Amino acid sequence: MKVMSKDKYVAYVGTYTHENSIGIHLYDLDEGKGTMVERKVIPINNASYLVVANSGKYLYSIADEGVQSFRILEDGDLEPINKAWIGGMRGCFVDVSKDDRFLFVGGYHDARVTVMNLNPEDGSIVGIADGVFHKGMGRCIAERSSRPHVNCVRLTPDQKYVCAVDGGLDQVKLYHMDPETGKIHNTDILRCQIDSAPKSMRFSDDGRFAYVLCELLNCVNVYRYEERNGEPEFEFLQEITTTDPKDDDICSATAMTITPDGKHLYVVNAGVNSAVIYDIDPETGMLTLNCNSKISGEFPKAVRVFPDNEHFMTLNHENNEICIFKMNYEEHYFLMQGKPLTVDKPNCVALHRLS
Numbered sequence: 001m002k003v004m005s006k007d008k009y010v011a012y013v014g015t016y017t018h019e020n021s022i023g024i025h026l027y028d029l030d031e032g033k034g035t036m037v038e039r040k041v042i043p044i045n046n047a048s049y050l051v052v053a054n055s056g057k058y059l060y061s062i063a064d065e066g067v068q069s070f071r072i073l074e075d076g077d078l079e080p081i082n083k084a085w086i087g088g089m090r091g092c093f094v095d096v097s098k099d100d101r102f103l104f105v106g107g108y109h110d111a112r113v114t115v116m117n118l119n120p121e122d123g124s125i126v127g128i129a130d131g132v133f134h135k136g137m138g139r140c141i142a143e144r145s146s147r148p149h150v151n152c153v154r155l156t157p158d159q160k161y162v163c164a165v166d167g168g169l170d171q172v173k174l175y176h177m178d179p180e181t182g183k184i185h186n187t188d189i190l191r192c193q194i195d196s197a198p199k200s201m202r203f204s205d206d207g208r209f210a211y212v213l214c215e216l217l218n219c220v221n222v223y224r225y226e227e228r229n230g231e232p233e234f235e236f237l238q239e240i241t242t243t244d245p246k247d248d249d250i251c252s253a254t255a256m257t258i259t260p261d262g263k264h265l266y267v268v269n270a271g272v273n274s275a276v277i278y279d280i281d282p283e284t285g286m287l288t289l290n291c292n293s294k295i296s297g298e299f300p301k302a303v304r305v306f307p308d309n310e311h312f313m314t315l316n317h318e319n320n321e322i323c324i325f326k327m328n329y330e331e332h333y334f335l336m337q338g339k340p341l342t343v344d345k346p347n348c349v350a351l352h353r354l355s
Contacts, residue, residue: 007353009307010076011036013315013322014047014061014348021344023047024061026076029351034311034324034337042078044068049093049348053100056352058123060103062091067105067116069125076354084125088112088133093152097159102129102182104153104162111135111148113164113175115182129182132175138168138195152200156225157207161187161232165212167197172212174232190234193217199253205262209285210234213256213267218242220256220267220278222286238286242267242276259305264290264329268300268314275303275314275334277327291332296340297323304349311337315346322346 009029015021023044027036045064052059052072059070059078066086070078086105091114093106103116103125111134117126134148152165155177162175162184170192175184190212192198197216203209203225212221222238243251250271257266258280265287267276275295278287297316305312312334313324321340328334 007307010352010354012050012052012059012078012350012352013343013346014050015343016048016345016347017046018345024050024078025343026078029306031306031308031311034306034326036313036322036324036341038341040077042070046090049091050350051094051096052350052352053096053123054098055100055120056355058100059350059352060094060096060125062094062105064090067091067094067103067125069123071123072352074355076352081122082124084116084127086112086114086116087128087131088114093150095154097155104155106150106153106164108149108151111150111166111168113150113153113162113184115162115177115184117182130184132184132186134164134166134169134173136169138170151198154201154203156232157203158227160227163190163201165198165201167199167215170194170196170198172198172201188232190223192221193239200256202256202258202265204258204280204285211256211258211265213242213253215253218248218251218253218269220265220287224285237284240278240287240289243269243272243274243292247272254300255302257303257305259309260307261309263309264305266303266305266312268295268303270299273298273300275300275312275325277329277334279329290329291327291334293334295323295325296336297321301347302349304351307351307353313349315349317345317347320344320346
């Protein structure tokens with residue numbers, strides 16, 4: 001008999017400001033039932049990506065003005081703290097260091113990697129610690145721009161290196177970061193397949209493996225990660241497809257996440273509008289296909305697994321819906337759980353456990 005968790009959670013859904021959507025939608029989440037009920041909307045301009053601080057006290061979001069910080073109240077509500085300019089054009093991705101001292105911003109439009117100083121005592125954004133613009137050209141093809149585009153910025157699990165995923169250059173640029181000042185300098189490059197367009201990056205819970213999702217090649221690249229002689233080392237292990245080869249021309253791998261228990265990796269594909277679930281080998285880090293099925297929604301921009309490791313949601317950008325499913329790992333299928341939730345232009349989601 002499965003023991004249900006008594007923890008309470010909220011979900012923060014970031015949206016593009018459009019029609020009826022004016023910011024971050026706050027939902028009360030029931031992991032056992034696989035349901036979400038909208039409570040309120042917190043006004044902010046184009047909250048296209050957001051992240052909860054590791055302390056659980058603050059939330060940081062992309063905004064037209066740069067980035068904005070919020071205090072998370074006891075019931076999960078958000079109270080604005082401050083906004084800060086990021087030194088470039090509008091960002092598309094944010095992540096935070098484990099000690100909540102630095103915020104990392106990826107810039108799609110200007111290919112800028114920005115490190116922001118944070119005050120872990122009150123959650124405020126202090127200012128810019130450093131910033132680097134990517135330069136160069138990818139291979140020029142008709143289907144996409146070959147200019148640099150920073151899609152994702154993540155710290156390695158040991159908190160020593162900044163990984164900047166560049167979809168225009170088909171690279172992940174690796175920066176050494178000074179843990180005191182937040183200054184970064186380029187130390188290496190992880191080169192992906194030509195015209196693969198890396199989109200996002202995730203690390204396994206134990207920090208030994210890295211997963212890079214490529215939206216044009218429609219695949220996940222698996223690497224073994226370690227620091228060796230003071231430098232980051234990524235050993236290529238596997239390339240696994242996210243779609244049927246016959247659907248490559250109408251497919252774009254858009255988002256990826258790992259289950260809270262670290263046993264499965266999820267990917268969603270736009271175009272074919274599908275969700276793909278892989279089993280993760282805990283010893284090798286390699287992926288095995290468990291399930292690949294259509295979802296009821298158009299252009300999924302994000303996927304997130306509930307704390308119970310079984311329910312998951314897809315944020316379907318084009319038809320303005322969030323769909324919730326329950327996954328059966330043993331039988332290799334998932335089913336929709338209830339009716340879709342209506343929300344204009346959902347783009348990202350973060351979950352938070354209430355204390």
